[in-house]
Amino acid sequence: xxxxxxxxxxxxxxxxxxxxxxxxxxxxxxxxxxxxxxxxxxxxxxxxxxxxxxxxxxxxxxxxxxxxxxxxxxxxxxxxxxxxxxxxxxxxxxxxxxxxxxxxxxxxxxxxxxxxxxxxxxxxxxxxxxxxxxxxxxxxxxxxxxxxxxxx
Amino acid sequence: xxxxxxxxxxxxxxxxxxxxxxxxxxxxxxxxxxxxxxxxxxxxxxxxxxxxxxxxxxxxxxxxxxxxxxxxxxxxxxxxxxxxxxxxxxxxxxxxxxxxxxxxxxxxxxx
Numbered sequence: 001x002x003x004x005x006x007x008x009x010x011x012x013x014x015x016x017x018x019x020x021x022x023x024x025x026x027x028x029x030x031x032x033x034x035x036x037x038x039x040x041x042x043x044x045x046x047x048x049x050x051x052x053x054x055x056x057x058x059x060x061x062x063x064x065x066x067x068x069x070x071x072x073x074x075x076x077x078x079x080x081x082x083x084x085x086x087x088x089x090x091x092x093x094x095x096x097x098x099x100x101x102x103x104x105x106x107x108x109x110x111x112x113x114x115x116x117x118x119x120x121x122x123x124x125x126x127x128x129x130x131x132x133x134x135x136x137x138x139x140x141x142x143x144x145x146x147x148x149x150x151x152x
Numbered sequence: 153x154x155x156x157x158x159x160x161x162x163x164x165x166x167x168x169x170x171x172x173x174x175x176x177x178x179x180x181x182x183x184x185x186x187x188x189x190x191x192x193x194x195x196x197x198x199x200x201x202x203x204x205x206x207x208x209x210x211x212x213x214x215x216x217x218x219x220x221x222x223x224x225x226x227x228x229x230x231x232x233x234x235x236x237x238x239x240x241x242x243x244x245x246x247x248x249x250x251x252x253x254x255x256x257x258x259x260x261x262x263x
Binding site for chain 2: 098099
């Protein structure tokens with residue numbers, strides 16, 4: 001549900017940017033519209049990911065946007081015939097949507113990774129997972145950020 | 153092998169594992185992860201300098217890898233698991249934007 005809202009918002013902001021550009025006004029892209037839709041499309045090749053199987057573990061409220069712990073787990077047997085190949089993590093409110101892409105194989109045993117990320121402000125984090133047979137699953141979560149983490 | 157002065161901290165949750173058991177790896181490396189978004193006092197953009205690629209191999213075979221964007225925090229931390237199938241060195245490699253690499257090593261014994 002929240003994903004469709006992001007997309008709509010991202011699209012609306014993008015459309016506004018195009019309109020502003022057409023009118024010859026300059027607008028700063030940072031913190032307004034980022035490339036999350038583009039990045040998602042590039043990852044899925046245009047396919048619409050199905051909600052589910054992906055679990056995003058992030059704090060509800062991040063005191064410090066400079067280092068927010070994130071764990072991504074994808075349900076999968078991780079056998080030679082059925083496994084997760086890649087998981088991309090994106091944010092809709094950072095200057096650039098990309099955060100990290102994790103690459104797994106049956107040798108990973110489990111599709112799970114944890115890192116620490118920067119978040120500029122309160123925004124949605126989206127993870128999209130790709131299976132070896134080309135299916136896409138997704139999850140998203142909003143994180144409220146008290147102090148932004150992109151320097152100034 | 154530039155940036156040899158940087159020593160990653162690597163921790164495996166076990167030294168010995170049974171065949172097929174999952175081994176958890178935690179690794180931390182010192183790096184500024186400059187985003188390319190910040191400006192210095194005189195208004196110049198500070199150029200991006202991050203570790204953009206991470207690879208983990210066990211006995212020479214890749215078990216996990218990751219691509220990092222500037223949104224990964226300074227002194228990047230990464231935690232992942234692998235399935236123990238053979239004994240050997242666990243080698244972690246980070247690649248800097250400037251092409252240099254940071255390499256750390258541990259080992260696993262499969263019983």
